Amino acid sequence: MKTNNYENKGSNLMRTLGFAFFIVGAVVSLAFAADLAEFQLIVPAPDPVNAGEKVTFQVITVNRSGTAWGSGTCELEVEVYDKDKVYLGKSDKAKNKEDVAPGGTILDFVTFNVPPNAGGAYYYKVSYIQNTQRLAYSDFQPLTITPITVIAPEVKPPKDVQIGGNATIAYKNESKDNWKNYVGNISLNVLGSIYQKSVVCNVYTYHTPEKTFDLYNFILDYRSSKFDVTFGDIMPNFSALSLSNAGMRGVMPVIRTGPATTSIVAARSVDPKEAALNSSGTITANGNFARYVYAVQEKIDIFYDNSVSINYVTSSDDKNSILNTGTDVYPLQNKVMGVNFMIGSFKYATFKCDYARSAHSTDTVNMSPEVTDAAYKASVESRLGIFSIKANYQHVGTDFYSLGSPTIVKDRNNYDFMTGVGSPKIGSLNLSYNQAVDNLKNDPSKIITTQSIYSANTNLTLPKWPILSVGYAINDVGGLPVNSTDSVKTLNNKTNIITAGVSYSLPWWINSISIQKSGYKDYILANSTSEVALGISRNDKDTMSGTYSATFIMGDRISLNLGITNTKITNLYDLSVNVMDTYSSTLNIKVIKEKLVLALWGNQTLRNDNSLTAPAKTTTQVSNTELTYYFTQQFSWTVGGGVTNYQDTLTAINSYNYSKISTRIGLGF
Known part of the structure; x- marks a missing residue:
């Protein structure tokens, strides 16, 4: 019997929705790393978000470095991945709107346009960036996307060629700006095999009035x-020191010949951007x-799970790509040579070693001299039955630069230790310790910063019982001047975070709740x-956040998703409180099976901040309706509005109200 794709998607979504919400509360703030910044809170709203809509990420970031961040010098960015954690794309960057002193915090918002062809369990990572260097980089966090109703056809291809997929053409417009604020989307998904x-x-x-054509996401x-060969949006991973965790657009062929694997990358990692000018011609940004990044790696697999690889990565700025650079902006060039070893032939342990050396020029126009330095990393992993252990040591030299690995922080030593015990039928307990020390050459113009992170989390996964997690x-973080004799710290702060989550599923009801409390x-x-x-x-701040979600499955025709997110940030000095609440719901009704589907969804966000410096009191209400008719299993038409x-309340001139219309054509092949 033929099955509609929207039924499959809905079923998969129901199975994963509760667990995804539970995971958010359990791990969102335990994804610590010894970085120059720390994410104290990451909350997407609404969650779940409907395909084709916008999701806003609320992020509180702590300045863990010993220097202040000037207004507009840092950027917040979100990367989005599919259910297999394959990189898909990233949001626009949001700059910090105020100065942040060492030890200070800042609340930022960044939005991501969810493609209309998305649906199910997705992941995201959050970056805080300064001068192309990632100050903080979160771990994978789950995001649930409610899919739109698109039917996948039954594919009957020739024997040696199997191609199937769907295409969506969408159009939206809004009444504000006299209906000139249109957004168009074309999405294409093809999956198959050739011989x-x-x-x-x-x-x-x-497609928007400002940009008539934007290839937002592309993968072939x-x-x-x-x-193997991949064109489009790629995230190559040669080694942590030379090329990793950097989304870019280009091509990556991989050739395998016997025990040897050759990987090549040619891509653009940063898009050009002209300096911003005001009406008088003064540079404002x-x-x-x-x-552009060009890289090659040769990896040789040796018997018994051993391997050795060597790679070379060069990153160069194109000095002719923009006309107006701004102030003190010069084209860079960076070259990194890396060697990696893995010994996996031991029964209970795996050893990995990485070494890299860089040459970096800060101005290729005036031929500034290159500075060189090295970095190395060693790790061991062991698993014995239900027990596991992992230890890492990483040294990054003071003058080591790796533009292809923006998560690498130069002038720093890192020590990591993790251990755990777990069984899929019972649960797990994990403990970890991480320490980072910088200013390795005792530069008197800098402080010596030591960051120590301790974490513990456990989850209980007994069959037929609710899934429980606590962390x-x-x-x-502490910082001392190089020549200090009295041990008086110039940087000294601490964050404590507690998380808990529970999820439980019945055939007709899936619900989960998570809470997080942090004190800075x-x-x-x-x-x-x-x-x-x-x-x-x-x-000093206290932050409390909670998320609740519920999915009700009423027969084979009706499903209802409900979500609530609450965040409360209290400034302990002046007792000001910033409260943000988001309520969301999605109702899907199959009016006529396999023919007519009605979708209703909306969300309300309330923000009430009685800050003495930047108070806010706002309400955002969004409601939408869509009706989809399936002419055949290969063709559907959707119309909607909202x-x-x-x-x-505090600045009435900022208030607005507008209507919107949308239409979408779905094609299957």
């Missing part, structure tokens, strides 16, 4: 036993050059009588 060789193609375009992937983490304490008090008298810094109402 038993896998082929995948995903295309998503974006071909795989065979001896040759610097531009950046286009950056606790401490992040302690800055022990460095300003020369202020009030701070000293209270013993409280202006940076209303958005934004009310700013």
